[in-house]
Amino acid sequence: MRVTAEADPGQLDLGAFDLVIVLHLRRGAALLRAVADLPHRPHLIGAVSGTDLYLEPGIDAELVAECDALVTLQAESRRALPAGLQARTRVILQSAASPQVHPTPRDDVFEVCVLAHLRAVKDPLLPAKASELLPESSRIRILHAGAVLDPGLGKRAAELSRDLPRWSWLGALDRGAAAELLGHSKVCLVPSLAEGGAAVLTEAIVAGVAVVASRVPGNVGVLGEDHPGLFPAGDAEALASILSRAENDGAFLEHLRARSRELAPRFAPPVERQAWRELLEDLERSPS
Incomplete structure (x- = not known):
């Protein structure tokens, strides 16, 4: 697996990837468009942020529809998407590790x-x-x-x-x-x-x-x-x-x-990992 953290579409051979995940659909619009225009494109996942949904200008629904799957961090975000995009949207809750140390809050304040x-x-x-x-x-x-x-x-x-x-x-x-x-x-x-x-x-x-x-x-x-x-x-x-x-x-x-x-x-982190595993397995079974 090859992972690229922050991608400039002009600096990557996007067709060489099996999967591209775009974070923040408005800011990543250029990357979305570049992948969508490939003749033999990789699987494409769009991760939906709060600014994509709740601040103007909103997302380009026609461009976002090029994604094979969308991921939101909670169910209300899925409901806020255009109806045509909700069926391909997964809710994957963002995990956090339990703290190793539990500090004691102060009593005087x-x-x-x-x-x-x-x-x-x-x-x-x-x-x-x-x-x-x-x-x-x-x-x-x-x-x-x-x-x-x-x-x-x-x-x-x-x-x-x-x-x-x-x-x-x-x-x-x-x-x-x-x-x-x-x-x-x-x-x-x-x-x-x-x-x-x-x-x-x-x-x-x-x-x-x-x-x-x-x-x-x-x-x-x-x-x-x-x-x-x-x-x-x-x-x-x-x-x-x-x-x-x-x-x-x-x-x-x-x-x-x-x-x-x-x-x-x-x-819990294992819950999030399993949700991503299921999504990737589903994409692997489907044509790009």
Whole structure:
């Protein structure tokens, strides 16, 4: 097997491959078109991201129809695709390995982590707004880790981090430090306006950390429609309310943790590997 991580269509003999997987269909449109135009083309899989589905401009459905199969990270993404593409779409849940070490959260504060780069679709400043609505007695401290992808948001995050007592932006963290922050947190918060299937959700679930997330299709598809930690996207008051409840209602916090433990087996690495194996075997049995 030969694997090419990032491919420039002009630098590859695409006809020499048995399979091409295109990540991010909008950004990979040139590669999709190059493979589709080959007289004897390899099998073609398109991996659908949240930005492909939920942000404008959308995908080119006619071009994407050239894919032999599409892969989404959760069922809501499949339902968001044009009807003609849904039959060839597989849902393959993104896995995460269980942490080897389980840090003990602090007792003197109620730490909430947000792990997301600073860009508008992640709604990174909503938790800062929510922190200002918490009761004066609250011990909640929201820690946001992520790189600056939008300079305007980065400037504002730095200002708020100085001014707000319960919200801090930590900047970019390496993978180990981010995992440690997640493990020390009582709650993992995902406030995005749109998601395809956030990796941090999976990581929080397998770590047994309580999850609070915006009610957008990408989060609902991972967590389930009835997850108790969902709140309306963009609603700072609702977010402050659910965080305050998690801080003060031990039974509710344990309910959130229990839901993560219940979901965790779905995201085990062997489950994801088996799903990919079945997809590749099906493609191997079909003509390209």
